[in-house]
Amino acid sequence: MANNTASAIPEHVLSAFQLDGRVGLPLGAAWDNGVRYGRVVVSQASATAAWSGKARERAGEFGPGIGVSRPVRATDGRLVVGGFKASEFVDGRVLARIDETVAAALRFDDAMDGIDAPSASRADAFDSAERAVWRGYTPQAGDVVAHTDFASCLLFAGDAVPTLTDLVPSAGKRPRGYTAALVIVDGLMAGAVDAAVLDRWAHVAGLRELARRALEYRVACAKASGSNVSSIAERVQETLASE
Structure with missing residues (x-):
């Protein structure tokens, strides 16, 4: 092979x-x-x-x-x-170090400041799902291109700075914190982190609403790939709804 x-x-x-x-x-x-x-x-x-x-x-x-x-x-x-x-090539592997990944995702937002969204569409089911989740949204000043698969592209190697292998861009600019919200939702769905993560990162503006959109996107992606995550999504939805 x-x-x-x-x-x-x-x-x-x-x-x-x-x-x-x-x-x-x-x-x-x-x-x-x-x-x-x-x-x-x-x-x-x-x-x-x-x-x-x-x-x-x-x-x-x-x-x-x-x-x-x-x-x-x-x-x-x-x-x-x-x-x-x-x-x-860079050394490292993907690890479920959710809080470190969230911190890196927020730094990613800063790095993307001033970079426009791609003109070319990925033209796949995941791209369509991302556009649907944000349909009707008008980009605001300070928005940036989000990374829709951040946690899967971030490599850790001991105490070295985590490194991205690639960028998987959103179809348009999204609020800062959306990439971090996707990481949090991924962590919650995988059971790699508990609800306390929402309190630790509560200072991120609009975090819970961003996380709800992130969950909607992940559910749509799962459906597109033929996966059934309804029970997992329901559990995460309840977590996001609790204050």
Whole structure:
């Protein structure tokens, strides 16, 4: 299976990223199931891959407390070649360190200040669900592009600063704190954190309302993928409703 994954990447793509002749090591979901070649990971590009690459370049180091995997450009400067993208490999793994992830998500909001939403739509069921949840919302001053899969893209390695492997953008700008709300809802649904997390982060403006939208989005995503999370969603909904 590993060989099949690596062989799916055309030779001209590897050549464009100067990875000719290297042996690939398949990676997991945090890297879009891509293949590692030394310090570079090549994976299939989504419709927003070029936007993500440019945003990761513009956002620098994302400020203190959070890092980001830089995009690797092809020899001709392209971010996407033949439907594939490349990024710098960073050590670490996804962990259920919810409060640290929430803190990083709030720093992410600061890093995204001034970066516009992608013009290209992902054009999938998850993108449609995200748009539906925010239908009728008018962006306000200070809103930023949210990361709709933040916790799954944030890697931890010991005491090192957690690092994002990629950006999965919202279709438009959302209130600051929405990315953090998604992390909290993910943690509640997974049972990785209890209701006290809402009190610890109560200073985030409109947190419970943002979390309700986040839950609605996660339920819609689950339905799109054929999963039944109704009992879990009901439990989280009750948690969000309790003051």
